[in-house]
Amino acid sequence: MMPSSLPRHTAQSVIALSKNQSQRRNQKKWSTSTIRCLVLTSILFTLSLWLSIVLQFGRGSLDDKNTSTVDPLEFDAVATQLQQQQPKAKATIAYAVSLTSCGSTTQRDNNVLNGGHSSDPSFREGAAVLAHSIHLSSVRNFAQSGSYYDYKLIVFVHPNASACSDIFKELGYEIQIRDTPFNVADIKSKWLQEHIVKSGCCGEKEYLKLYSYVQFDYPIVINLDLDSLVLKPMDDLFDVMLADKLIGVDVNKEGVGKQSLESARKRISVMHDDPLPQSGSIDAYFTRDYNMIQPGHKHVGIQGGFLIVRPNQAAFDEYIQIVLSGNFKQGGGWGGKYGGYFGAQQIQGICSYFYDHKHPGSGVELNKCYYNVMADSPRQKETGKCRDGREDCQDCRDTPMDQIVSVHFTLCQKPWKCPDFYGLPDKTNEICKKFHGEWFRIREDLERARALERRNGASGGGEIDEYFKPKGEYKPEIFRGFCKSGHERGYIPLQ
Numbered sequence: 171m172m173p174s175s176l177p178r179h180t181a182q183s184v185i186a187l188s189k190n191q192s193q194r195r196n197q198k199k200w201s202t203s204t205i206r207c208l209v210l211t212s213i214l215f216t217l218s219l220w221l222s223i224v225l226q227f228g229r230g231s232l233d234d235k236n237t238s239t240v241d242p243l244e245f246d247a248v249a250t251q252l253q254q255q256q257p258k259a260k261a262t263i264a265y266a267v268s269l270t271s272c273g274s275t276t277q278r279d280n281n282v283l284n285g286g287h288s289s290d291p292s293f294r295e296g297a298a299v300l301a302h303s304i305h306l307s308s309v310r311n312f313a314q315s316g317s318y319y320d321y322k323l324i325v326f327v328h329p330n331a332s333a334c335s336d337i338f339k340e341l342g343y344e345i346q347i348r349d350t351p352f353n354v355a356d357i358k359s360k361w362l363q364e365h366i367v368k369s370g371c372c373g374e375k376e377y378l379k380l381y382s383y384v385q386f387d388y389p390i391v392i393n394l395d396l397d398s399l400v401l402k403p404m405d406d407l408f409d410v411m412l413a414d415k416l417i418g419v420d421v422n423k424e425g426v427g428k429q430s431l432e433s434a435r436k437r438i439s440v441m442h443d444d445p446l447p448q449s450g451s452i453d454a455y456f457t458r459d460y461n462m463i464q465p466g467h468k469h470v471g472i473q474g475g476f477l478i479v480r481p482n483q484a485a486f487d488e489y490i491q492i493v494l495s496g497n498f499k500q501g502g503g504w505g506g507k508y509g510g511y512f513g514a515q516q517i518q519g520i521c522s523y524f525y526d527h528k529h530p531g532s533g534v535e536l537n538k539c540y541y542n543v544m545a546d547s548p549r550q551k552e553t554g555k556c557r558d559g560r561e562d563c564q565d566c567r568d569t570p571m572d573q574i575v576s577v578h579f580t581l582c583q584k585p586w587k588c589p590d591f592y593g594l595p596d597k598t599n600e601i602c603k604k605f606h607g608e609w610f611r612i613r614e615d616l617e618r619a620r621a622l623e624r625r626n627g628a629s630g631g632g633e634i635d636e637y638f639k640p641k642g643e644y645k646p647e648i649f650r651g652f653c654k655s656g657h658e659r660g661y662i663p664l665q
Contacts, residue, residue, distance in 0.1 A: 259309045259320040260416060263408060264388035266324040267297065267343075267396050270375035272334035294337050295586040296396035297325075298664055299609060301341050302616040303400040317403035322388060326378040348381050350374050352490050359496025362515065366493075370516040371474070377493070379517050382479050383486035389415070395475035397579040398542070399609050404575060406434040407455055407478065407536075414450035439537035442560070447531055453480045454525060454533035457542040459518065460557040461581075462511035465550060467559070469508045469526060471518035475578050476542035488528070492520060539566035543577045545601045567601045577605050585609040588644060588653035588660045603648050610650045614639075617665060 273293065301323055305311060308321045323343040327335040328350070335345055354374055357363045367373040382391040389412055392404075409416060413431055435446055441458070455478040458470045479485075492504070503509015504523035513519060525533030538544070548563040549556055556563035582602035583589040589606070591599050621637035640651035640662050654660040 256309060256312050257318065260318045261389050261408070261412065262320040262322050263404075264322045264324055264382075264385050264391040265304050266326060266379075266382050266385070266391055266393045267300070268372075268376070268378045268393075269293065269325055269327045269331045269335055269338070270372040270378065271328065271331050292584070292586045292658070292661075292663075293396050294341075295613075295661075295664060296398075296584070297338060297343070298341050299585075299613045299616060300394065300396060300398055300400070301343070302619070303612050306612065306615070307400050307403045315403050317405050319403070319405055319408055324385065324391075326381050328375050328378060330375075346381065348378055351377055351380050351486075352493055356494050357496050358494065359498060361500055362496045362498045366515045370513040370518070372516075374516075376474065376513075376516040377489075379474070379477065380486055380489050382477070383481055383489070384483060386481050386483075388481065391479055391481060393477040393479070394576075395578065397584055398475060398576060399579070399605075399612065400576050401571075401608060402575045404478075406437045409434045410438060410446070410449045411452050411455070411478075411480065412450070439540050441535040441537045442558075444535070446534065452532065452534055453482065453485070453529070454478060454521075455536050455541075456521065456525070456533060457536050457538040458522075459511070460538075460548075461544075461546050462513070462518070463557070465553070465555040465557055465559045467510065469503070469522060470558075471508075471511050471514060472521040472525075473538070473542055473544075473578070474513055474517040474521075475580070476576065477517070477521065485524075489520065489524065492523070492528075537564075539564055539569045540573060541575050543569065543574050543605075544580045545577075545582050545598050545605065547595065547598065565597075567597045571604055571608070577608070579605065579609070582606065585613075586661050586663075587658045588649060588656055590656045607648050607650075610648065610652055613652065613664070614650050620665070 304321050304323070307315050307317055309315070309317050309319055310321075311317075323341070324346060325335065325338045325343045326346050326348045327338075329347060332347055335347075338345055352374075354363055354367060357366070370376055379393050382393045385391045390408055394400075409431060431449060435449065438446060440446055446452075456472045457476055459473040460470060463470055498504050498509065498515060498519075499506040501510070503514050504519055505527055508514070508523040508527065509519050511518065536542075543566055545567055546557075547567070548558070548565050579585060581594070581598065582605050585606050589602075591602055594602060618637045625636070642649060642651045642654040642660070642662055644653040644655050644660055652662045654662060
């Protein structure tokens with residue numbers, strides 16, 4: 171076609187002088203048109219595919235005012251399938267919890283009888299939401315998490331609790347029936363024999379956690395309490411701990427090189443800004459419980475609800491020998507120094523003795539403002555002194571939520587008790603509300619995911635399940651409709 175902006179005789183001259191060039195240009199235009207046609211066809215195909223998805227998920231609900239036509243989470247799931255292929259995992263990390271008894275509904279304040287919060291009659295709620303939070307921070311949710319690590323769920327069940335452990339299988343946990351790893355009668359100290367069974371959260375049964383050290387199918391085991399919640403991937407911790415095994419390994423062409431490993435080290439927040447040991451030499455990560463001691467207490471216990479370890483048979487055997495030796499001094503603790511606080515005769519005390527005295531430098535104390543966060547005040551109310559004995563101390567309640575890796579519902583109370591948050595300092599109150607908001611956000615995500623699974627399972631016939639948002643009116647801005655009223659009686663259990 172002749173451009174209208176050129177005189178006719180000029181255009182004819184140009185065409186006459188460049189006939190061959192024009193032919194080549196026509197060929198090129200044809201090639202470009204073909205490409206455009208293919209691109210347009212691809213776009214139309216993609217749009218038609220998305221339209222079919224909308225129609226599929228919206229079908230059957232257009233006339234129902236109580237259900238939304240399309241769930242956003244359903245689109246997230248579809249988008250993940252269409253746009254993101256799960257990459258190869260660097261390794262599978264084991265997440266272990268313990269069940270020491272089936273709990274008691276009549277003597278709720280008896281920790282040893284109840285087996286502690288791990289055997290609260292509502293432990294099913296904690297186990298389910300914890301498992302989903304782990305899933306969301308794993309490679310299986312790569313599109314949102316960006317994690318390169320898979321997970322395995324394990325529960326150590328004391329024989330006394332086997333009757334109520336089936337629910338863990340339904341939730342995807344591998345059930346391991348495990349007795350206390352030593353015979354209390356074999357402890358050489360009579361005093362320790364008498365007191366180890368009636369102190370701490372669960373008496374001698376808390377030592378079920380030691381079985382984390384003999385899970386040799388996994389390079390790392392994270393032992394958590396059931397009232398914990400994972401909010402962010404822990405890839406940096408894993409990369410540094412497994413550095414000697416991962417460097418040079420091709421992981422989807424993004425292996426762990428020395429440069430990326432150094433970046434991971436810088437992102438790990440160590441308590442008191444202490445230096446991080448050499449990569450590959452770390453055998454454990456933990457936090458400490460400064461709430462259980464007086465300021466200036468030299469040997470602070472490890473918080474028993476968060477322990478990341480490298481499986482090791484020799485370590486397991488050494489722990490047992492320490493217990494059986496009875497080297498726990500009344501009023502002093504393990505070795506006469508590691509004690510004087512709640513749980514000193516159990517995991518809190520013996521792990522501190524193991525990593526601080528027996529194997530110094532092999533364990534890392536993580537900053538409790540980012541890992542295993544409990545919303546505790548850094549200072550004593552009476553004296554104003556820092557609980558960790560220092561002149562200045564970081565207030566974990568000021569940590570932005572998007573920087574917190576995991577939380578632990580101790581001071582903030584259990585989510586399934588629909589707490590009223592009364593009686594707590596204002597600053598603690600506010601951060602606890604945010605923690606509970608995250609727990610119920612993940613619980614809602616779990617409920618939606620289950621509804622989607624049921625719907626997909628019914629696609630070949632039968633009734634299709636929909637997700638119905640609960641209508642609990644107690645603090646809905648926090649509990650998302652899952653609490654009808656305050657306290658445990660108002661909690662709406664998982665479907």
